[in-house]
Each structure stands twice: as C-alpha cells, then as structure tokens.
Amino acid sequence: MTNNHSTDTKNDIPDIVIGRLPIYLRTLKLLQSEGKEVASSQELGERLGISSAQIRKDLSHFGEFGKQGTGYNVAYLCSQLEKILKVDCIxxxxxxxxxxxxxxxxxxxxxxxxxxxxxxxxxxxxxxxxxxxxxxxxxxxxxxxxxxxxxxxxxxxxxxxxxxxxxxxxxxxxxxxxxxxxxxxxxxxxxxxxxxxxxxxxxxxxxxxxxxxxxxxxx
Amino acid sequence: MTNNHSTDTKNDIPDIVIGRLPIYLRTLKLLQSEGKEVASSQELGERLGISSAQIRKDLSHFGEFGKQGTGYNVAYLCSQLEKILKVDCIxxxxxxxxxxxxxxxxxxxxxxxxxxxxxxxxxxxxxxxxxxxxxxxxxxxxxxxxxxxxxxxxxxxxxxxxxxxxxxxxxxxxxxxxxxxxxxxxxxxxxxxxxxxxxxxxxxxxxxxxxxxxxxxxx
DNA sequence: CCTTGTGAATATGTTCACAGCA
DNA sequence: TGCTGTGAACATATTCACAAGG
CATH class of the missing domain: 3.40.50.720 (NAD(P)-binding Rossmann-like Domain)
Known part of the structure; x- marks a missing residue:
C-alpha cells in the first residue's frame, strides 16, 4: 500500500505534478487507440521526453497503478487518471x-x-x-x-x-x-x-x- | 556592474527565467500604453501575481536595468527585453x-x-x-x-x-x-x-x- | 530477467533580508 | 526614504539507485 491519503484534504500534491497528469492521459489514450494494452514508465517517458522516474513518482502520489516486471495497464491507468482529474464526465x-x-x-x-x-x-x-x-x-x-x-x-x-x-x-x-x-x-x-x-x-x-x-x- | 557575461555562450540562464520575460514584456508594454513611465518591481509583481524579488532576480541575469529608490524606466526596460528576446524585429x-x-x-x-x-x-x-x-x-x-x-x-x-x-x-x-x-x-x-x-x-x-x-x- | 515504488541524494528555483545607492 | 541587486537560507523538484515482486 502507498502512503495513506486519509488526511488528504487536497493540497499536499504539488501543482506541477497535477499539471503533468493531463499529458500522461492524452498519451495513454493515444497508446490505447493504437491497441497497446500495457506500457512501462520508460516507454511513456521516451514518448514524452520525460524521465521514467518522474512518471513513476508522479503516479505514486495517487496510488499503485503498475505491476513490477510488466508496467501499467493502459486502459486501467487511463480510467484512474480520468477519475483523479475528474474528467470521467462532461x-x-x-x-x-x-x-x-x-x-x-x-x-x-x-x-x-x-x-x-x-x-x-x-x-x-x-x-x-x-x-x-x-x-x-x-x-x-x-x-x-x-x-x-x-x-x-x-x-x-x-x-x-x-x-x-x-x-x-x-x-x-x-x-x-x-x-x-x-x-x-x-x-x-x-x-x-x-x-x-x-x-x-x-x-x-x-x-x-x-x-x-x-x-x-x-x- | 553585474556579473560579467564574457563567457556566456548561452545556457547558464535558466529556461524558466526566459519563459517569464515575455510576460514581463507584455505587461510593461501595457503599462507604457497607459502612460506609465516608471515601474517598481513591486508594482509589476502585484500586477502579475509574482514576488518582486523574483522579478529583480530574473532581470539581474541580464544586467542592471533599474534605479534604486525609483524603479525601472518602462520604455527602457521594454527595449532591453525586446533585445534580449530578439523581438526588436519581425x-x-x-x-x-x-x-x-x-x-x-x-x-x-x-x-x-x-x-x-x-x-x-x-x-x-x-x-x-x-x-x-x-x-x-x-x-x-x-x-x-x-x-x-x-x-x-x-x-x-x-x-x-x-x-x-x-x-x-x-x-x-x-x-x-x-x-x-x-x-x-x-x-x-x-x-x-x-x-x-x-x-x-x-x-x-x-x-x-x-x-x-x-x-x-x-x- | 524486467519494472515498479520510494527513500536518499542532488539539482533547481524562490524568497529573505540587507548593503548600498539615488 | 524607497528601491535595486544579490548572497545566503530555504523550499521544491528531479534523479539516482535499489529492495522487492511478478
């Protein structure tokens, strides 16, 4: 389990991290439309010109979304990011x-x-x-x-x-x-x-x- | 005199600083069009929601453009920023x-x-x-x-x-x-x-x- | 093996606070 | 007095590097 978010009112997550999530989401949706089911932080990072460590650390603020040895399930991570950003609606x-x-x-x-x-x-x-x-x-x-x-x-x-x-x-x-x-x-x-x-x-x-x-x- | 720039090939000035200069320029031009001749880092900062120290430090990378006790001459600072950003042309x-x-x-x-x-x-x-x-x-x-x-x-x-x-x-x-x-x-x-x-x-x-x-x- | 999640180390950015000048 | 320019202090962000898990 990650750090618990029980006392999260909101603002312990840096704004700059929030600002990157939409980019991740945009890219993951593209990967998804290309039929990719799994992606590692490294793949994603290369695509975006960002280090894999940064992507992992950013995501770790919100939970554990990946699988060791495998990477992230694209569809699942998309849905999680949409929930975090509250864009699972119009x-x-x-x-x-x-x-x-x-x-x-x-x-x-x-x-x-x-x-x-x-x-x-x-x-x-x-x-x-x-x-x-x-x-x-x-x-x-x-x-x-x-x-x-x-x-x-x-x-x-x-x-x-x-x-x-x-x-x-x-x-x-x-x-x-x-x-x-x-x-x-x-x-x-x-x-x-x-x-x-x-x-x-x-x-x-x-x-x-x-x-x-x-x-x-x-x- | 400021730190000498004799060995400036280019990249010792942080990109994030360069990124703020266009905002300063945009605001200074507006002040100029409002007839303001002089502006302090504090005034500028309030207008932009940025601390005055940051503005002073950003500008100090390029030279000394202000006058103690007075602030910055708006027209002069505009022209200097245009030169730095190379937008004194089309x-x-x-x-x-x-x-x-x-x-x-x-x-x-x-x-x-x-x-x-x-x-x-x-x-x-x-x-x-x-x-x-x-x-x-x-x-x-x-x-x-x-x-x-x-x-x-x-x-x-x-x-x-x-x-x-x-x-x-x-x-x-x-x-x-x-x-x-x-x-x-x-x-x-x-x-x-x-x-x-x-x-x-x-x-x-x-x-x-x-x-x-x-x-x-x-x- | 490969890749995650994460403390520790590093690097970068911002603010403080004040000397010095008009 | 009022403001700049700037080291030193502080705060934030990124990367390293590795234990642990599939």
Whole structure:
C-alpha cells in the first residue's frame, strides 16, 4: 500500500505534478487507440521526453497503478487518471467572444472525448447576436449570470480582445465561474480563489526566439 | 556592474527565467500604453501575481536595468527585453493548417506589434488551395521546403488534426524549421535540437478540474 | 530477467533580508 | 526614504539507485 491519503484534504500534491497528469492521459489514450494494452514508465517517458522516474513518482502520489516486471495497464491507468482529474464526465464550459477564435473553439469537436463541452457563446457585437457559431447561437453577455448559475458552469473561456477581457472576467466571476482559460494577451486581476490559465501564442514565440539565431525581417 | 557575461555562450540562464520575460514584456508594454513611465518591481509583481524579488532576480541575469529608490524606466526596460528576446524585429512564421484555427491565427492582427508575422499558409485539402486565409492564400505543403529555405523561416505553427501532425512536423524539420508551436493534441517526436511548444486548451481544463468540485454532466 | 515504488541524494528555483545607492 | 541587486537560507523538484515482486 502507498502512503495513506486519509488526511488528504487536497493540497499536499504539488501543482506541477497535477499539471503533468493531463499529458500522461492524452498519451495513454493515444497508446490505447493504437491497441497497446500495457506500457512501462520508460516507454511513456521516451514518448514524452520525460524521465521514467518522474512518471513513476508522479503516479505514486495517487496510488499503485503498475505491476513490477510488466508496467501499467493502459486502459486501467487511463480510467484512474480520468477519475483523479475528474474528467470521467462532461463539464460544461461557457465561451465569451465569437470572433475567429471563438468560432474555432466552438466548432472544435475534440472536447467531448476529453471531458468538456462548450454549452453557450456570448458576444456584445449586435451583428453577431443570434448567429450560429459551431452548433450554438450567440447570446448577449447580459445573459451570462443566469446561464452560469442555472447550468452550474464553473469553467469559462475568454476569447475577446485584450481591452475587454478584464471586464468580461469580472462578469464571469460575479456570475460564479471558478476557472478561466484566457486567450486575451493580458494578465487578469482576480480574487485568489479563482484560477486563471493563459494561452498566448506570442509568449511561446518570444520564448523560442531567445534560442534562435537572429535572421529576421527588419522592424 | 553585474556579473560579467564574457563567457556566456548561452545556457547558464535558466529556461524558466526566459519563459517569464515575455510576460514581463507584455505587461510593461501595457503599462507604457497607459502612460506609465516608471515601474517598481513591486508594482509589476502585484500586477502579475509574482514576488518582486523574483522579478529583480530574473532581470539581474541580464544586467542592471533599474534605479534604486525609483524603479525601472518602462520604455527602457521594454527595449532591453525586446533585445534580449530578439523581438526588436519581425520574425516570419509559416502556418500549416487552414481550418478554423488556421483562419483565426492568420487573421489575428496582434502578432506584428510583438515581433511576428505569418507569411504563408499551407494545407493539403484541394478545396482550400488558393483560397484566402486572412491576407494570404493557401498553398500546397509540397511548397514548404522551398518556401522555408528561401525565406529563412525558423518558426512554424502546426494547426492540423492530431493524425497529420507528426508528418507535418517531419516535413517542416526537414525543410529547416527550428521551432514549432503545435496546436495538435499530441506530443511530437523530434530531434533534440528542435524546440516544440504546445497549446492544447484541454490540458488546461483538465488541470482546472482537479481543483473544482465535481458538478458536471454525466458521460 | 524486467519494472515498479520510494527513500536518499542532488539539482533547481524562490524568497529573505540587507548593503548600498539615488 | 524607497528601491535595486544579490548572497545566503530555504523550499521544491528531479534523479539516482535499489529492495522487492511478478
């Protein structure tokens, strides 16, 4: 038996470990779809560019999922990770912003398999109101509070221009949203109990260029 | 004077520090646009949810940019960070994939201000060939090698379905691409000198749900 | 054999706290 | 006084290396 989790309220497991679990899950599901039934920490590590020891240690925080001499049963480990991450169900997500990015997100059909569904789209632009975005219709942001409360949504995506993002965040938080995925290139100011994660491709590009040789167009 | 950098070939500065510089830059530019001329590490830290000591220490790797008693000159620090990150110019980026996401990326006009321009779009779909995507026209991927070489592109975006991503990556790397931003939900296998960064919203969602209370739709 | 799970050792990252300068 | 830059102290994360099990 592993260390007992009897006194686990929650936060003794490092956030950085939690952050890797979705990667493991994504890869295990791929292995599963390739028909692989068993995988060792080494195989998984090679696939991911991570050491096998790290994978074993990460998993050991939650239990003993492997078999010595064999490795991990792929389907079983998948199901365990889904349970740990609470993605053995579908979470409703609201989307604010019906521009190109909003369309891309609302039309993407890779969410459901992994535990999420975009259930509503909001945008202030009167031109867009009532128009189709993926399988949904654009609603006015004034409908956000009622919608979020009645559907018990806890997750929102912000896909509006930077100038509007903070105000949208305030509205969402006021409505009861607990976690935000922000595509606007700005750091939001939020109460500490609200979790915000960011996606900004330029941050990645600027990280890359540090290591590249400068062969670029003049400004 | 700071520690001398005379023997800096490159890699004594931790990657995690480099990764924060783009965030600092993004925020400093915002402060600048708000008319702020000077900012202390504390102000910046509060805005970002980072300790002031960390910001000072991060910057100290590259030189002494501040003034005691005053703080940092915003415009000056911006220009220094741009120089360090090599984004005081425009880098050409090629995009593979002209689906909804490709359209969103190609149409986004927030790249140029921050050092990047999407200069070409490729997609295998014959339906899309020659069609407009943002300001560009879709070309066949067979044109990738010539294009990348003649335009000295070092950065590419992969915005194709997961099944096609590895093959696209191989083509790009063969053509001379050095860094890839991958939107496909898959870990690519690449030579160690190639840098790959990933954007997958579901990874963020699954990280969030660990901390949320489970109130979700049944599977 | 091969591979897990895990303490101990190492490596890396962050914060403290203060000297020194404007 | 108010802030930077920075060693030293502390905290966190990763890897090593091996006992134990199939």
């Amino acid at each position: 979470w409703p997500v609201v989307l604010v912003g019906a521009g190109y990015l909003g369309h891309a997100l609302a039309s993407y059909n890779g969410f459901e398999d992994r535990g999420f569904r975009i259930v509503a789209v909001f945008d202030t632009d009167p031109e867009k109101l009532g128009k189709r975005v993926g399988p949904l219709r654009v609603e006015h942001p004034r409908a956000i509070p009622d919608y979020v409360r009645s559907h018990k949504c806890q997750i929102a995506i912000i896909a509006v221009p930077a100038e509007a993002a903070q105000e949208v965040a305030n509205t969402l938080i006021e409505a009861g949203i607990k976690s935000i995925l922000c595509y606007a290139p700005i750091t939001l100011t939020v109460p500490k109990e609200i979790r915000v994660e960011y996606i900004d491709p330029v941050i990645h590009f600027q990280h890359m260029t540090y290591y590249l040789e400068k062969h670029c167009l003049d400004e | 880098w050409p980026v090629v995009l593979v994939g002209a689906g909804y996401l490709g359209h969103a990326l190609a149409s986004y006009n927030g790249f140029e201000d921050r050092g990047f321009r999407i200069v070409a779009v490729f997609d295998t779909d014959p339906e899309k060939l020659g069609k407009r995507v943002g300001p560009l026209r879709v070309e066949h991927p067979r044109a990738i090698p010539d294009y990348v070489r003649s335009h000295k592109c070092q950065i590419a975006i992969i915005a194709v379905p997961a099944e096609a991503a590895q093959e696209v990556a191989n083509t790009l790397i063969e053509a001379g691409i050095k860094s890839i931003l991958c939107y496909a939900p898959i870990t690519l296998t690449v030579p160690k000198e190639i840098r790959v960064e990933y954007i997958d919203p579901v990874i963020h969602f699954q990280h969030m749900t660990y901390y949320l209370e489970k109130h979700c739709l049944d599977e």
